[in-house]
Amino acid sequence: MPEAKAFTNTNKPTWCPGCGNHGMFLALQRALAELGWEKREFAMFWGIGCHGNGADFYDVQGFHALHGRSLPPASAYALTRPDQHVVVEMGDGDGYGLGLGHFVHACRRNVALTVIAHNNQIYGLTTGQASPTSDHLMPTVSTPQGVLEEPVNPIGIALAEGATFIARGFAGDIAHLTSLYIEALTHDGFALVDVFQPCVTWNKINTFAWFRERVYKLEESDWDATDRVKAFDLSLTAFHELTCAPDTCKMPIGVYFRETGKPTYGQSTPASAEPGWRRALHPRDVSGIMAKL
Ligand SMILES: Cc1ncc(C[n+]2csc(CCOP(=O)(O)OP(=O)(O)O)c2C)c(N)n1
Numbered sequence: 001m002p003e004a005k006a007f008t009n010t011n012k013p014t015w016c017p018g019c020g021n022h023g024m025f026l027a028l029q030r031a032l033a034e035l036g037w038e039k040r041e042f043a044m045f046w047g048i049g050c051h052g053n054g055a056d057f058y059d060v061q062g063f064h065a066l067h068g069r070s071l072p073p074a075s076a077y078a079l080t081r082p083d084q085h086v087v088v089e090m091g092d093g094d095g096y097g098l099g100l101g102h103f104v105h106a107c108r109r110n111v112a113l114t115v116i117a118h119n120n121q122i123y124g125l126t127t128g129q130a131s132p133t134s135d136h137l138m139p140t141v142s143t144p145q146g147v148l149e150e151p152v153n154p155i156g157i158a159l160a161e162g163a164t165f166i167a168r169g170f171a172g173d174i175a176h177l178t179s180l181y182i183e184a185l186t187h188d189g190f191a192l193v194d195v196f197q198p199c200v201t202w203n204k205i206n207t208f209a210w211f212r213e214r215v216y217k218l219e220e221s222d223w224d225a226t227d228r229v230k231a232f233d234l235s236l237t238a239f240h241e242l243t244c245a246p247d248t249c250k251m252p253i254g255v256y257f258r259e260t261g262k263p264t265y266g267q268s269t270p271a272s273a274e275p276g277w278r279r280a281l282h283p284r285d286v287s288g289i290m291a292k293l
């Protein structure tokens with residue numbers, strides 16, 4: 001079984017000290033190691049943003065896509081390589097802003113992807129502009145008087161569009177996040193883990209301490225994760241509100257919803273039953289190119 005550090009290279013992560021991305025990085029390495037996955041068994045895709053810089057620090061096969069565009073190539077890859085797992089990392093600006101249409105369609109298609117959203121409620125890489133999940137009235141460098149819109153509700157959208165595994169994690173609880181990743185990675189279908197990932201540089205409101213006072217674990221209550229409607233209802237009550245006090249404002253983390261047995265897009269497409277390269281009409285010999293690499 002590979003060790004957690006086998007999935008990373010020698011590049012030192014450039015994320016700010018204390019950034020939530022560090023915890024997410026560690027949790028995913030641990031989950032992959034615990035599952036015993038070999039590098040050839042999966043591929044990773046990233047969008048553009050601080051989260052996407054992870055592409056430089058993992059030592060795995062994968063693709064660093066354009067801003068908001070990680071899901072289309074990841075979906076194509078998943079459908080042509082049914083023999084592999086596909087993991088997508090996206091930012092809240094990246095995946096729920098520019099990439100929101102792709103997100104909706106991937107959910108409703110039930111493409112077999114594990115999607116990890118680094119939800120820091122801000123544009124980190126481009127220095128603190130409001131993102132689609134920034135809280136209503138939150139002041140940012142692009143909205144000094146506060147954000148006017150209501151935030152996007154990724155859990156609610158995924159539920160409404162038929163996603164079959166939907167969870168929320170917190171970058172400040174690495175053990176819990178690792179267990180959520182393991183469940184998502186082994187789910188047969190579209191799996192979303194939306195992670196509260198504090199951006200310590202640009203979001204001074206939704207900090208680690210702010211979340212620690214408010215998060216609770218669904219599995220420690222009598223939560224029934226098979227009820228889509230109840231989960232949707234919960235997603236509506238679990239928005240962040242800047243003014244809500246810790247004793248009244250509780251934010252569930254854990255598995256909101258899971259459905260098993262629904263065919264994935266690939267399973268419904270006979271052509272996707274085996275890897276695309278095995279079906280190529282005119283296979284090319286690429287051994288010469290590979291040898292040079
Ligand atoms: C089409 C396009 N629009 C805008 C940008 C500029 N841009 C790069 S990263 C980014 C925001 C990143 O925010 P988020 O996705 O939340 O990721 P984070 O940096 O917080 O991890 C933007 C707007 C871009 N690269 N491409």
Ligand code: SF4
Nearest residue numbers: 016019050124199200
């Ligand atoms: S700007 Fe924010 S999201 Fe980006 S590395 Fe720094 S703390 Fe992390």
